[in-house]
Amino acid sequence: EAQVTQNPRYLITVTGKKLTVTCSQNMNHEYMSWYRQDPGLGLRQIYYSMNVEVTDKGDVPEGYKVSRKEKRNFPLILESPSPNQTSLYFCASSSGGSTQYFGPGTRLTVL
Amino acid sequence: GENVEQHPSTLSVQEGDSAVIKCTYSDSASNYFPWYKQELGKRPQLIIDIRSNVGEKKDQRIAVTLNKTAKHFSLHITETQPEDSAVYFCAAAPFSGNTPLVFGKGTRLSVIA
Numbered sequence: 001e002a003q004v005t006q007n008p009r010y011l012i013t014v015t016g017k018k019l020t021v022t023c024s025q026n027m028n029h030e031y032m033s034w035y036r037q038d039p040g041l042g043l044r045q046i047y048y049s050m051n052v053e054v055t056d057k058g059d060v061p062e063g064y065k066v067s068r069k070e071k072r073n074f075p076l077i078l079e080s081p082s083p084n085q086t087s088l089y090f091c092a093s094s095s096g097g098s099t100q101y102f103g104p105g106t107r108l109t110v111l
Numbered sequence: 112g113e114n115v116e117q118h119p120s121t122l123s124v125q126e127g128d129s130a131v132i133k134c135t136y137s138d139s140a141s142n143y144f145p146w147y148k149q150e151l152g153k154r155p156q157l158i159i160d161i162r163s164n165v166g167e168k169k170d171q172r173i174a175v176t177l178n179k180t181a182k183h184f185s186l187h188i189t190e191t192q193p194e195d196s197a198v199y200f201c202a203a204a205p206f207s208g209n210t211p212l213v214f215g216k217g218t219r220l221s222v223i224a
Contacts, residue, residue: 033211040120042216043155043200058211090154099145100212102154 002027006091006103013081014111021076021106023091029101031094032074033058034066036087037105043090049074081110113138115203117215124191125223132218134201135183141203144177144184145212149198158199159186191222 004025013019025032033048035058045058049068063085065077074093078085091103114137124130134144142163147155161168161175161184168175172191177184184203188195198219202212 035214040216042117043214045211045213048211099157099160102156104154 002101004091004093004101004103006089006106008106009104010107012109012111015082016080019078019081019108021078021089021091021108023074023076023103024072025074025091025093025101026072027093027095027101028071029093029095030071031100032068033092033100034064034074034076035090035092036060036085037090038087046076046089081108083110086110113141113203113213115201115213115215117201117218119218120216121219121221123221123223126191126193128191130188130191130195130220130222132186132199132201132220133183134185134203134215135181136203136213137182138203138205139179139182140205143204144175145202146175146186147200147202147214149200149217151197155200188220191220193222193224196220196222 007022030051034046035043037043044060046064047066049055052071055066086109089106092100094100117134145160146158148158149155159170159173159175161177172189174187198217200217201215204212
């Protein structure tokens with residue numbers, strides 16, 4: 001089944017404790033992206049990647065890191081999480097400007 | 112860069128009525144305009160999209176129209192049903208490969224039975 005997976009789905013952590021949210025797709029898509037969703041602000045792009053070893057900042061990259069060592073994986077790293085990073089995070093992938101598929105989401109709470 | 116404005120932010124309609132959501136964009140290079148539906152607690156899913164060489168596209172009760180001159184596009188839902196209640200997002204991007212989609216802030220549609 002073609003899909004985008006994210007782990008974990010839910011995470012409660014404390015300020016400053018490094019964490020990684022994994023994202024994987026099995027559709028051989030070149031393009032992958034991370035968004036955060038906050039009430040009233042819609043979907044805001046954090047980082048995106050057009051292919052392996054190519055990443056670019058989105059609209060709200062501060063406090064986040066990404067890597068794209070393999071085509072299928074695009075982890076999101078929070079080196080020192082802060083409460084303002086409490087949000088719902090979505091990973092997405094697409095191929096050649098076509099439909100963007102979203103993962104199931106990760107709800108992160110930083111205390 | 113691209114900026115997408117979406118209106119209204121909330122919309123309530125009676126079951127069976129039509130709903131219209133409008134978006135404007137700023138970058139004349141944009142030529143791909145998808146619409147996503149996000150049900151409560153779920154991920155956004157594509158419901159319809161339109162490319163700049165087409166003015167209108169329909170899929171059963173859903174239609175999208177595009178006016179490139181005015182830089183706006185709209186989602187039309189006819190004969191609304193309670194299961195249409197969700198948040199709808201419009202987006203825009205140049206269809207030139209793997210370029211980022213820019214999303215509107217969303218419209219919360221409530222269909223009242």
